[in-house]
Amino acid sequence: MLITLQIVSALVTAGILFMQAAGLTLIFGVSRVLNLAHGSLFMLALFMSYAVSMQVISGPAGFWIALLVVPLAMAAIGVVVEVLLFRRIYQASILVQVLLTIGIIYVVGDLVRLGWGLTSKSVPTPDLFGAPIQLMGIFIPAYYAFVLAVSAAVAALLWFIVQKTTWGLLIRAAAQDRTMSSALGVNPSLLFTSVFGLSMWLVGVAAVLYAPIGGASPGSDVESMIEAFAVVVIGGLGSIWGAIAAALMIGFIKAFGILVLPQYAMSFVFVLMAVILVIRPRGLFGAAE
Amino acid sequence: MKPGVVAICAVAACLACLPARAEEAIKIGLITARSGAFALYATSAEKGEILAAEEINKGGGVGGRKIEFLTGDSKSSPEEASRLYREFSAKNVALIIGNVGSAETAAISALAREARIPTFATVGYARSLTEELGHDYFFRPIVNSRAFARPLAERLAKQTYKTYCTINNDYTLGHDVNDDFLRALKKLRPDATVLPGCEFWVPLTTTDFTSYITAILSKRPDAVVFSGLVGPSGRAFISQAKSFGLFKMTAGAHASIGWPGNNDGLRKQDVPENLVTATDYPYPPLKTPSNVKFFDAFKARWSELPLSEGAYGYATVHFVAKVFEKDGNENAADFVKTAASVTYDHPAAGPLKFRPFDNQVNMGVWIGRLAWDAQDDRPGMEDIEYVSGDTYLPGKDEVESLRKDKGK
Numbered sequence: 100m101l102i103t104l105q106i107v108s109a110l111v112t113a114g115i116l117f118m119q120a121a122g123l124t125l126i127f128g129v130s131r132v133l134n135l136a137h138g139s140l141f142m143l144a145l146f147m148s149y150a151v152s153m154q155v156i157s158g159p160a161g162f163w164i165a166l167l168v169v170p171l172a173m174a175a176i177g178v179v180v181e182v183l184l185f186r187r188i189y190q191a192s193i194l195v196q197v198l199l200t201i202g203i204i205y206v207v208g209d210l211v212r213l214g215w216g217l218t219s220k221s222v223p224t225p226d227l228f229g230a231p232i233q234l235m236g237i238f239i240p241a242y243y244a245f246v247l248a249v250s251a252a253v254a255a256l257l258w259f260i261v262q263k264t265t266w267g268l269l270i271r272a273a274a275q276d277r278t279m280s281s282a283l284g285v286n287p288s289l290l291f292t293s294v295f296g297l298s299m300w301l302v303g304v305a306a307v308l309y310a311p312i313g314g315a316s317p318g319s320d321v322e323s324m325i326e327a328f329a330v331v332v333i334g335g336l337g338s339i340w341g342a343i344a345a346a347l348m349i350g351f352i353k354a355f356g357i358l359v360l361p362q363y364a365m366s367f368v369f370v371l372m373a374v375i376l377v378i379r380p381r382g383l384f385g386a387a388e
Numbered sequence: 389m390k391p392g393v394v395a396i397c398a399v400a401a402c403l404a405c406l407p408a409r410a411e412e413a414i415k416i417g418l419i420t421a422r423s424g425a426f427a428l429y430a431t432s433a434e435k436g437e438i439l440a441a442e443e444i445n446k447g448g449g450v451g452g453r454k455i456e457f458l459t460g461d462s463k464s465s466p467e468e469a470s471r472l473y474r475e476f477s478a479k480n481v482a483l484i485i486g487n488v489g490s491a492e493t494a495a496i497s498a499l500a501r502e503a504r505i506p507t508f509a510t511v512g513y514a515r516s517l518t519e520e521l522g523h524d525y526f527f528r529p530i531v532n533s534r535a536f537a538r539p540l541a542e543r544l545a546k547q548t549y550k551t552y553c554t555i556n557n558d559y560t561l562g563h564d565v566n567d568d569f570l571r572a573l574k575k576l577r578p579d580a581t582v583l584p585g586c587e588f589w590v591p592l593t594t595t596d597f598t599s600y601i602t603a604i605l606s607k608r609p610d611a612v613v614f615s616g617l618v619g620p621s622g623r624a625f626i627s628q629a630k631s632f633g634l635f636k637m638t639a640g641a642h643a644s645i646g647w648p649g650n651n652d653g654l655r656k657q658d659v660p661e662n663l664v665t666a667t668d669y670p671y672p673p674l675k676t677p678s679n680v681k682f683f684d685a686f687k688a689r690w691s692e693l694p695l696s697e698g699a700y701g702y703a704t705v706h707f708v709a710k711v712f713e714k715d716g717n718e719n720a721a722d723f724v725k726t727a728a729s730v731t732y733d734h735p736a737a738g739p740l741k742f743r744p745f746d747n748q749v750n751m752g753v754w755i756g757r758l759a760w761d762a763q764d765d766r767p768g769m770e771d772i773e774y775v776s777g778d779t780y781l782p783g784k785d786e787v788e789s790l791r792k793d794k795g796k
Contacts, residue, residue: 104602104605104606105599105602105603105606107602108598108599108601108602109599111598112596112598112599115596218428218652218653219619219620219623219653220653221623221624221627221653221654221655221658223655223657224631224657231631231632231633238633239632240631240632242631243598243631309596312595312596312598312624312627312628313595313596313620313624314595314620314623314624314627314653316593316595316619316620318592318593318619318620319593319595319620321593322591322593322594322595350599353599354598354599354602354603357588357599357600357603358585358603358606359585360585361585361586361587361588361589361603362587362588362589364588365558365589365590365591
């Protein structure tokens with residue numbers, strides 16, 4: 100029972116981590132911009148899902164409408180941010196990119212403060228998932244099983260998009276060699292904008308699913324940024340498979356580290372990160388420069 | 389002094405009360421953290437203070453003189469709080485109230501020692517403020533952080549619980565609260581132990597507790613104590629633990645999640661079955677005449693419910709008005725002498741006293757179980773009992789020796 104329970108909790112942690120980090124790695128893979136404001140956009144999406152499911156529509160339908168609306172709104176925000184800001188800095192030095200994304204962190208932080216104040220908000224679990232369900236001989240909250248299923252579905256959807264569609268082919272081509280792909284007639288602006296939109300859609304899905312678990316709090320930007328970066332560094336910048344593998348590793352290290360040496364559990368993830376950086380600096384699945 | 393840097397306004401300048409008197413108003417400085425980490429608590433305190441001043445002014449003032457506030461926003465920063473303190477003391481205020489967190493309170497208390505202006509703190513509960521750092525001009529009209537350890541330990545020691553797990557945020561207060569509690573528990577119940585590998589420390593902003601909860605589930609302790617999980621961490625842990633059914637198997641205990649400011653935002657379905665906690669202002673509100681009067685007035689005046697700090701701010705302004713009235717002046721030295729002989733009428737806890745040797749009020753806490761207060765539609769408590777401050781506050785000798793050690 101002990102082991103099964105810990106496996107389930109590892110998978111749930113991994114599912115949420117993967118959805119948080121997938122967008123970050125996609126954007127980097129295609130545009131080579133490290134979006135430090137990723138966590139802030141995740142926080143914004145958390146508060147948006149609170150707003151939709153609690154303030155605009157308070158009722159059992161709120162969660163489902165948020166699940167539909169918030170990711171689309173985030174995708175729209177992503178498109179606007181890409182066109183207005185990111186598009187100008189793809190050729191700029193890394194320092195300019197860092198400055199811009201740090202600027203976004205402050206702007207989003209203040210927007211959230213203006214809109215929802217300083218206290219953290221909680222979001223109810225949808226009624227449908229009120230009772231626990233039995234899985235592999237143990238009881239787990241039905242909502243966690245739902246999160247697990249959705250994150251698996253999102254991973255499959257991403258795999259399908261990247262591997263089986265023309266769009267995915269272009270994403271892979273641009274990730275491999277940006278100059279060559281534009282020389283062959285790929286419109287980079289359109290591709291970058293659409294990838295940014297897709298990434299923010301993923302952030303939106305992750306946030307709506309996470310809100311009933313962790314709530315929306317003004318400090319969640321930092322926490323989620325650190326975790327998403329750990330996933331991306333371990334998995335390799337730009338690699339979807341890396342993000343899946345790293346999220347699973349972190350989930351299992353956290354869940355079982357807690358059992359073995361609870362007082363050091365938090366540092367295990369960063370120890371793993373350091374080890375990976377020493378022996379394989381580009382991450383598990385990262386492309387060699 | 390730069391004009392316009394801080395909005396200084398006579399908040400309680402009476403609108404519909406006394407005919408104008410020749411005498412000058414009594415000026416009190418309010419330093420309030422209107423923004424930053426303590427804003428929620430601090431603004432409730434300030435609202436209580438304004439309400440009390442309005443009541444006093446409407447009733448004829450203090451010996452015919454009105455109370456007037458000078459106010460400023462400390463932005464939850466000790467530097468800004470200190471700057472406001474100097475500004476107010478230059479304006480010859482009779483008294484200063486700090487509606488600010490512990491670090492800011494320590495900063496203004498140090499200034500109060502020099503300026504010799506009676507100074508009250510309605511939000512800072514760090515133990516040291518009235519112990520190592522205390523002095524004649526600093527008054528604490530609220531509980532001391534010792535209230536987090538002993539009353540909870542006593543309540544749990546009465547149960548059959550022997551095996552414990554602990555989970556707390558990894559920062560100074562989290563460690564202090566946990567250590568103090570375990571020390572108090574061991575004294576009362578030497579057979580109580582923390583299970584090996586069941587003492588968890590999580591970063592301050594953690595909101596995903598899945599792996600910790602499943603680990604605790606598999607260790608099957610009698611009780612899990614998480615007094616040092618604060619803010620979003622505390623609420624997230626409670627709602628996730630409930631969804632895993634943790635509190636059906638294990639008792640939960642948190643020293644301060646019953647505090648109305650701490651459980652603000654917790655939803656009805658998150659309130660677990662078996663969570664022992666304490667509060668310094670109980671919901672549903674106690675039905676004593678003084679509390680009903682305060683509660684109704686606060687709700688009517690501000691269209692919101694008072695937090696503990698609202699009750700403290702209200703009682704503090706009424707208290708200082710009584711001392712000024714008794715002295716017949718605002719002399720600081722007289723104030724300090726008279727304070728211990730005047731009762732501090734907390735709306736819910738009733739008449740209390742400032743202890744003359746440390747100016748700490750002997751306020752206690754209510755201990756009970758977390759519950760849903762349907763009548764106010766917010767979290768509250770049930771099965772509560774009052775534990776007096778006299779049971780857990782340090783005695784005169786202990787305070788003196790703490791101060792002496794500090795001086796070395």
